[in-house]
Amino acid sequence: MKEQIEKIMAELSELKCQTEKEVEEARVRFLGKKGEITALFDEFRTIAPDLKREFGQRLNSLKKEAQTRIDALKASAKSTTVSADSAGDVTMPGDPYELGSRHPVSIAREEIVSIFRKFGYDVAEGPEIEDDYHVFEALNFPPNHPARDMQDTFFVSVGHPNPLLLRTHTSSVQVRTMEKMQPPIRVVCPGRVFRNEAISARAHCIFHQVEGLYIDENVTFADLKQAILLFAREMFGADTQIRMRPSYFPFTEPSAEVDVSCNICKGKGCNICKGTGWLEILGCGMVDPNVLEASGIDSKKYSGFAFGMGVERIAMLKWQVNDLRHYFENDMRFLSEFSSAVNV
Numbered sequence: 200m201k202e203q204i205e206k207i208m209a210e211l212s213e214l215k216c217q218t219e220k221e222v223e224e225a226r227v228r229f230l231g232k233k234g235e236i237t238a239l240f241d242e243f244r245t246i247a248p249d250l251k252r253e254f255g256q257r258l259n260s261l262k263k264e265a266q267t268r269i270d271a272l273k274a275s276a277k278s279t280t281v282s283a284d285s286a287g288d289v290t291m292p293g294d295p296y297e298l299g300s301r302h303p304v305s306i307a308r309e310e311i312v313s314i315f316r317k318f319g320y321d322v323a324e325g326p327e328i329e330d331d332y333h334v335f336e337a338l339n340f341p342p343n344h345p346a347r348d349m350q351d352t353f354f355v356s357v358g359h360p361n362p363l364l365l366r367t368h369t370s371s372v373q374v375r376t377m378e379k380m381q382p383p384i385r386v387v388c389p390g391r392v393f394r395n396e397a398i399s400a401r402a403h404c405i406f407h408q409v410e411g412l413y414i415d416e417n418v419t420f421a422d423l424k425q426a427i428l429l430f431a432r433e434m435f436g437a438d439t440q441i442r443m444r445p446s447y448f449p450f451t452e453p454s455a456e457v458d459v460s461c462n463i464c465k466g467k468g469c470n471i472c473k474g475t476g477w478l479e480i481l482g483c484g485m486v487d488p489n490v491l492e493a494s495g496i497d498s499k500k501y502s503g504f505a506f507g508m509g510v511e512r513i514a515m516l517k518w519q520v521n522d523l524r525h526y527f528e529n530d531m532r533f534l535s536e537f538s539s540a541v542n543v
């Protein structure tokens with residue numbers, strides 16, 4: 200019996216099982232009703248009483264060892280079985296990868312830019328961190344104009360005669376273009392802009408603009424109106440009407456704000472246009488001669504117009520989105536709605 204116990208002990212320590220099935224077979228072999236260890240316990244009843252104590256202890260520890268060994272093998276077989284199955288089962292559904300799509304703000308920006316490209320405009324870009332001169336000074340902002348106030352502008356440096364700031368509009372790119380080029384100038388300036396505003400359904404501290412500038416001899420307000428009308432019809436549909444309301448910008452004179460006829464109710468009045476039949480899309484005007492002169496362009500010889508629009512606003516009107524914040528939340532359910540909207 201002693202040899203048998205030792206033999207089983209040795210076998211147990213060398214026992215190897217790959218699968219749960221093999222572990223179960225080993226358990227039956229050693230500990231099952233007709234198992235080798237169970238058989239030793241039966242034999243134990245027949246041995247001489249003076250040997251019982253010694254063999255009882257040996258048998259108990261053998262049984263314990265077998266149970267521990269089998270439990271351990273079972274646990275490791277389980278973990279390897281799981282990974283072997285998941286790696287090997289080719290019928291399992293794959294991990295879903297959601298197909299991305301262009302962001303609606305990108306789609307709208309590209310559409311706006313491509314319309315003006317068709318009209319012969321180039322694209323100009325400039326820095327997002329600008330200086331006061333290019334954002335305000337060169338654009339005829341009087342020194343105490345409210346837009347220079349800390350309320351609207353994120354300053355990067357203060358206490359400097361020409362502080363650095365985050366541009367509040369891309370008109371700064373128009374200034375940089377005029378500094379570099381002589382007319383004829385025809386550019387659109389798409390880009391990100393920053394204003395220190397509370398975030399709401401209608402406003403955000405970061406948004407996108409496309410501004411435009413056209414300077415040549417004999418450019419008139421009629422040219423401006425025609426350019427905006429053609430743009431509005433390309434963007435919102437061939438039957439779109441525009442109207443211009445007098446407005447004020449330091450860098451244009453005269454200045455106007457432009458509304459388009461509501462493309463949802465066709466001018467009848469709905470909750471998107473707040474019952475007016477009109478939607479405001481952009482600001483524009485004839486470039487102030489002071490602005491031309493500040494950048495080295497002869498205002499006696501040349502005239503021009505400028506306009507600027509918010510890309511999110513155009514996108515909201517085009518796709519009837521009622522909350523600007525959707526554009527910044529990256530919710531796939533919202534973004535995927537636009538996967539088929541690319542038509543440029």
Ligand code: PHE
Nearest residue numbers: 368370482483484505506507
């Ligand atoms: N720069 C103006 C703004 O950001 C828009 C504008 C551009 C108005 C050009 C008139 C002419 O609000």
